[in-house]
Amino acid sequence: xxxxxxxxxxxxxxxxxxxxxxxxxxxxxxxxxxxxxxxxxxxxxxxxxxxxxxxxxxxxxxxxxxxxxxxxxxxxxxxxxxxxxxxxxxxxxxxxxxxxxxxxxxxxxxxxxxxxxxxxxxxxxxxxxxxxxxxxxxxxxxxxxxxxxxxxxxxxxxxxxxxxxxxxxxxxxxxxxxxxxxxxxxxxxxxxxxxxxxxxxxxxxxxxxxxxxxxxxxxxxxxxxxxxxxxxxxxxxxxxxxxxxxxxxxxxxxxxxxxxxxxxxxxxxxxxxxxxxxxxxxxxxxxxxxxxxxxxxxxxxxxxxxxxxxxxxxxxxxxxxxxxxxxxxxxxxxxxxxxxxxxxxxxxxxxxxxxxxxxxxxxxxxxxxxxxxxxxxxxxxxxxxxxxxxxxxxxxxxx
Ligand code: GLY
Numbered sequence: 001x002x003x004x005x006x007x008x009x010x011x012x013x014x015x016x017x018x019x020x021x022x023x024x025x026x027x028x029x030x031x032x033x034x035x036x037x038x039x040x041x042x043x044x045x046x047x048x049x050x051x052x053x054x055x056x057x058x059x060x061x062x063x064x065x066x067x068x069x070x071x072x073x074x075x076x077x078x079x080x081x082x083x084x085x086x087x088x089x090x091x092x093x094x095x096x097x098x099x100x101x102x103x104x105x106x107x108x109x110x111x112x113x114x115x116x117x118x119x120x121x122x123x124x125x126x127x128x129x130x131x132x133x134x135x136x137x138x139x140x141x142x143x144x145x146x147x148x149x150x151x152x153x154x155x156x157x158x159x160x161x162x163x164x165x166x167x168x169x170x171x172x173x174x175x176x177x178x179x180x181x182x183x184x185x186x187x188x189x190x191x192x193x194x195x196x197x198x199x200x201x202x203x204x205x206x207x208x209x210x211x212x213x214x215x216x217x218x219x220x221x222x223x224x225x226x227x228x229x230x231x232x233x234x235x236x237x238x239x240x241x242x243x244x245x246x247x248x249x250x251x252x253x254x255x256x257x258x259x260x261x262x263x264x265x266x267x268x269x270x271x272x273x274x275x276x277x278x279x280x281x282x283x284x285x286x287x288x289x290x291x292x293x294x295x296x297x298x299x300x301x302x303x304x305x306x307x308x309x310x311x312x313x314x315x316x317x318x319x320x321x322x323x324x325x326x327x328x329x330x331x332x333x334x335x336x337x338x339x340x341x342x343x344x345x346x347x348x349x350x351x352x353x354x355x356x357x358x359x360x361x362x363x364x365x366x367x368x369x370x371x372x373x374x375x376x377x378x379x380x381x382x383x384x385x386x387x388x389x390x391x392x393x394x395x396x397x398x399x
Contacts, residue, residue, distance in 0.1 A: 036361070041085060044057060054100065054104045056104075058072065073120065075105055076108075082101055083095075084390075085387065098131070102127075106140060111144075115160065120144075155230075157207040158212070159208050160178065172228075174228040174237070174238065175230060176229040176230070178228075180261070181253075189204055209262070211229075213262075216258070217280075224247070227239055227240075228240065253315040255297075256322070260319070262275075262277050290302075294340075296316040296350065296364075298312070312364075312366045317389060319338075320338045324389060327396065335393075338393070350364055360382075362378060
């Protein structure tokens, strides 16, 4: 009996030592990434500050950093990364930079010519408001939600992503194209519902999510990129792609937007249908024969030359961040998957060397292969969701 108790005691001691070692390794991984990001993004900021302008870096082309105007769909990610650096380090330097780069986007709140105003304002002003509780930021978010609401089409019940003559549709003759990415705009509507008590924003978000759930998914729970609706009569006109390999293929970042977007919808509504959908998307992704061992997907699950196809680190970062959130909704095993993705992204295979990669954190993302645009490059949104994933991981692992 005595020996047994001793054995059990020793066993428990060993187990707890193992757990704390694995926790330390995880914590070190966060600390190591944050220390790297401080320096790498520090270089990026130094270049911008030295220019005397406010510049918004998106990617690298022909070895040159590409900066974007404020109406580009990615303009919120760099300011948003400043806020994540502030949260990860507590260093006021990042707060001041976050304030400066965020406030440069003020007029985006009036943007109505595409749907991405939700993305742009929530990643910049949304994070700024969370960090500072500055009431003026709320007003910007409310105006942005009003601008986004101008794109809601009541008959099909969705927010129109692109105008008929703008976007990446070419000559396809779409009437009311809705891309799966649009799920990411809904968070702004949920936030603004809380600010204003105006339930019309909530209703538009839920309608968009429900119609997307109904039409965007295939039987295997992969999703289409573009669903074109009839905005006069309602109903689906086309099920297409713009950035994927084919209409019937599964574009990797589209699957990432889907699982992230429906995780947000579950958080905000507690509707179990949304959580069930995220489980099904998870199963699609992580049982797929073309999901690589390191869990950083190829740019499209059906790309023709796998394994000789580019990976998309941005899709991996978005999925990891979504899985950390989902792990807190009764799916603790999702954290292990997210940890594995973050470990891959933190390895030299994806994380850049200091001072290289245009001062972006991650290498190997893809913008749009069918358009020959941004192939195997760094992207500001890969970095943003990587930092978000690190922050969520840190929160979850807090003692
Ligand atoms: N929202 C555009 C993209 O994911 O490329």
